[in-house]
Amino acid sequence: MTSTRPTLLLVHGAWHQPAAWDRLRAELDVLGYQTRAVDLPTSGPDARGGMQDDADAVRKEIAAIGGPVVLVAHSYGGIPASEAATGLSQVEHLVYLTAYQLDRGESMLSFHGVPDPVEVDVLIPLTGDPRTAFYGDLSDAEAEAAISQLSDQRLQASADRVTEPAWRSIPSTYIVCTNDQAIPVSLQEKMAVRATDVRRIESGHSPFLSRPAELAALLDEIVTARG
Template structure:
């Protein structure tokens, strides 16, 4: 049986996937969520540390793995999954899909800052940016769980691109106020398969059952 390894985006802890994991469990799928070192509390390191945490989680699984990465999580997941024989599929959910020598900053065309040893602020209105279509009580809880995020992993450049050798799917969020749909379309071109979901940036909170159904369909199609 395959296991979903879930990689959160910036400012988010593994608990952000609790609703999605419940839906996956109901469909008979095992899952685990990774804690990224660059995401607080007590954030440290950069892209390499995040990638190491993901690789450690993947290699600890006894069996095939599907890596599901959200937003920033697509960057360390792309680095981490390269060369691991038990990774059978990469799934990018409104996520960055970097190539070798790219970073989040280069993808956005932003020059590297003079000092990357600091924190990147979440922004003044995370509800609108991240959770516009999330039920109010769920959004309130999600906002209360946001943590610090280091700048360093956004500057660090990828050295390996797993999507070049591993099958991949891009799940594009059509009402996203955080990661522009046009940019998602550009990155989705690097995947073999593209699905769409009519949500904002966080479908694992706004429509966890629908997202789980998409993930389930990917597994079933691979097995067919």
């Protein structure tokens, strides 16, 4: 690995934890990449704060790397990643993995046409069927293990609005997950038009678990082609 190869900084989605990236990180390690995974404060057993707190956590990790960075954000993680990287010259590329690539003044809730809640200082219950929504292409045992690692999530993170998104000044790639049951392909495509480039992977919402080697190879292609 050359000294100019970027570190991949991985930003997890809502309800998830950094360990969700472990399979992908192992595959990226084989390809010679250094990786780091952000621990977002709005998700976890002691969930606190809002999207800006998550963005601060991303900024701190970028600063700690001290060299070129490619941000890889999943689902909700695209929002604090966009907010954090603006103006940071060491961030060379943004990758939105079926992620929210929002514009100025948008929040996750507003993007879905949901009005701002009266009270944001609450946790979002994990409702519905996470097995189908997040892990439809995992085995039952793998899905059960992944579900057991899900944590509480703060509502404020979904209500906070983006100020100046980094994708307006930093090149970006959107990875559409074509079998995603959590963020429909039509919504992914709506956000993907904001990216510099669009790629696709035949997976559900969590290819870092279901197709880690394939996703690692795709990220390698994106990093190699950047700039």
